[in-house]
Amino acid sequence: MNRWxxxxxxxxxxxxxxxxAASSGAIADALGLEPFLVPSPSEIADALWESRSLLAExxxxxxxxxxxxxxxxxxxxxxxxxxxxxxxxxxxxxxPLIVASQTIPIVAIAPILIVWFGFGIGPKLAIVxxxxxxxxxxxxxxxxRSVDPxxxxxxxxxxxxxxxxxxxxxxxxxxxxxxxxxxxxxxxxPIGALFGEWVGSDAGLGHLILQDxxxxxxxxxxxxxxxxxxxxxxxxxxxxxxxxxxxxxx
Amino acid sequence: xRQDTKVVPTEAMDxxxxxxxxxxxxxxxxxxxxxxxxxxxxxxQTIERLDLDLPAHGVLGLVGPSGCGKSTLLELICGLQxxxxxxxxxxxxxxxxxxxxxxxxxxxxxxxxxxxxAIDNAALAxxxxxxxxxxxxxxxxxxxxxxxLAGFExxxxxxxxxxxxxxxxxxxxxxxxxxxxxxxxxxxxxxxITRAEMQSWLxxxxxxxxRTVVLxxxxxxxxxxxxxxxxxxxxxxxxxxEELSAPAPRxxxxxxxxxxxxFVEVRERAMHALRAGTx
Numbered sequence: 001m002n003r004w005x006x007x008x009x010x011x012x013x014x015x016x017x018x019x020x021a022a023s024s025g026a027i028a029d030a031l032g033l034e035p036f037l038v039p040s041p042s043e044i045a046d047a048l049w050e051s052r053s054l055l056a057e058x059x060x061x062x063x064x065x066x067x068x069x070x071x072x073x074x075x076x077x078x079x080x081x082x083x084x085x086x087x088x089x090x091x092x093x094x095x096p097l098i099v100a101s102q103t104i105p106i107v108a109i110a111p112i113l114i115v116w117f118g119f120g121i122g123p124k125l126a127i128v129x130x131x132x133x134x135x136x137x138x139x140x141x142x143x144x145r146s147v148d149p150x151x152x153x154x155x156x157x158x159x160x161x162x163x164x165x166x167x168x169x170x171x172x173x174x175x176x177x178x179x180x181x182x183x184x185x186x187x188x189x190p191i192g193a194l195f196g197e198w199v200g201s202d203a204g205l206g207h208l209i210l211q212d213x214x215x216x217x218x219x220x221x222x223x224x225x226x227x228x229x230x231x232x233x234x235x236x237x238x239x240x241x242x243x244x245x246x247x248x249x250x
Numbered sequence: 251x252r253q254d255t256k257v258v259p260t261e262a263m264d265x266x267x268x269x270x271x272x273x274x275x276x277x278x279x280x281x282x283x284x285x286x287x288x289x290x291x292x293x294x295q296t297i298e299r300l301d302l303d304l305p306a307h308g309v310l311g312l313v314g315p316s317g318c319g320k321s322t323l324l325e326l327i328c329g330l331q332x333x334x335x336x337x338x339x340x341x342x343x344x345x346x347x348x349x350x351x352x353x354x355x356x357x358x359x360x361x362x363x364x365x366x367x368a369i370d371n372a373a374l375a376x377x378x379x380x381x382x383x384x385x386x387x388x389x390x391x392x393x394x395x396x397x398x399l400a401g402f403e404x405x406x407x408x409x410x411x412x413x414x415x416x417x418x419x420x421x422x423x424x425x426x427x428x429x430x431x432x433x434x435x436x437x438x439x440x441x442x443i444t445r446a447e448m449q450s451w452l453x454x455x456x457x458x459x460x461r462t463v464v465l466x467x468x469x470x471x472x473x474x475x476x477x478x479x480x481x482x483x484x485x486x487x488x489x490x491x492e493e494l495s496a497p498a499p500r501x502x503x504x505x506x507x508x509x510x511x512x513f514v515e516v517r518e519r520a521m522h523a524l525r526a527g528t529x
Binding site: 148150151153154155156157158159160161164168169172248249250 | 325328330350351353354355356357358359361363364365374375377378379406408422426428432
């Protein structure tokens with residue numbers, strides 16, 4: 001049986017149950033709400049279709065924040081991981097700080113980033129990059145360090161320079177780890193972008209969700225959430241595909 | 251099926267002797283000597299008062315119980331580590347960098363790089379020295395034919411059998427063109443039949459490509475068949491408790507050699523020394 005069959009069945013069952021519960025008014029009754037506050041999946045699908053251009057416009061803004069933020073995190077994360085790998089001193093100095101930095105809640109510093117960088121794309125990139133940096137750096141570093149020490153010795157007797165050991169042995173060994181980090185990052189990046197938009201923005205899915213929430217446009221709010229989830233899934237899928245293409249020896 | 255293990259000896263075959271070794275080794279194989287070697291990891295004394303002498307093109311087998319410092323000794327000879335005390339001389343040079351430039355190390359597991367085709371694995375040393383991929387492949391390719399690996403040049407390591415992988419790993423060591431080969435339990439991971447095949451294969455390879463070889467193994471029979479001399483090491487701290495001459499080093503018919511009464515007798519002496527050294 002195809003591995004997609006079961007999850008799709010479960011998802012369909014959940015959506016079906018939601019449809020029945022929402023359209024019969026059962027959820028709204030139970031919560032004591034007006035029925036229009038509890039949209040059914042079919043209403044959400046309608047909203048998705050009717051507002052498609054608005055959603056697409058805003059999705060593009062958010063997607064750009066996500067992609068650029070991810071790229072920054074990748075560049076910084078890979079660079080940092082290699083530096084920390086090559087220098088024991090740097091690793092000892094920075095590694096604990098990198099881990100500790102993860103305990104700073106982005107929620108707390110996001111408003112200050114908006115104050116510093118304004119309402120443009122800057123603070124969103126910063127937030128996305130900040131939350132993606134950690135899984136990429138830590139995974140890459142783990143990958144670089146997972147090389148068999150015997151392989152390094154063997155390469156040294158085969159006249160390899162430090163750089164050649166990095167390029168021919170350590171980097172390919174680390175590649176699957178890099179992909180793991182990037183996949184985690186791809187899934188959390190939309191959360192960062194959304195949050196950046198909530199704190200201050202004039203466009204993007206996060207912006208739209210806040211607006212719709214305030215105007216009780218609940219169906220379109222859910223539609224925006226669905227779009228954001230689709231972006232995250234697509235990114236993850238693309239990375240998984242790229243991994244299969246690149247890491248052929250596994 | 252032994253035919254794929256056959257080694258075709260040819261004259262003037264040692265391309266590696268003429269290859270660009272940074273040590274500029276004119277002839278493959280240089281003498282190795284070890285004097286009064288002491289080595290410790292922290293408080294743990296691993297090697298004690300160890301002397302070794304190995305002529306150019308000599309093959310020395312080192313057997314000993316697990317943890318007796320055999321692998322450490324190989325790393326010390328190769329210049330991958332500096333000894334705590336004592337002198338190691340490889341072809342007239344004692345410092346680690348010179349030793350490193352004269353020794354090629356074959357680790358216990360084949361450690362072929364899984365993303366490189368067999369031929370690119372074998373050509374690693376050439377690539378590291380800046381030889382272009384095409385040239386490097388051409389040079390390594392010559393050896394593939396000679397060593398029963400023709401047709402497997404572009405296979406990934408995962409597609410090769412254990413014995414094949416070990417052969418590629420040995421070629422990788424040979425292609426480096428170093429005068430000294432340090433082999434660390436090269437066949438430990440193979441099954442008994444493949445191991446016997448590989449011993450014959452290696453014997454042939456060494457006969458046609460003479461080098462100075464230090465072979466670490468825990469298999470006394472393997473050591474006695476492949477080496478000229480076998481040094482039995484004691485349990486840690488490792489020192490030599492017995493040195494034996496092999497009756498018929500690398501003779502063509504391995505199975506006949508290892509069942510010969512003369513061979514069996516030396517093997518028993520080695521086993522005895524091993525047992526005595528373990529106590």
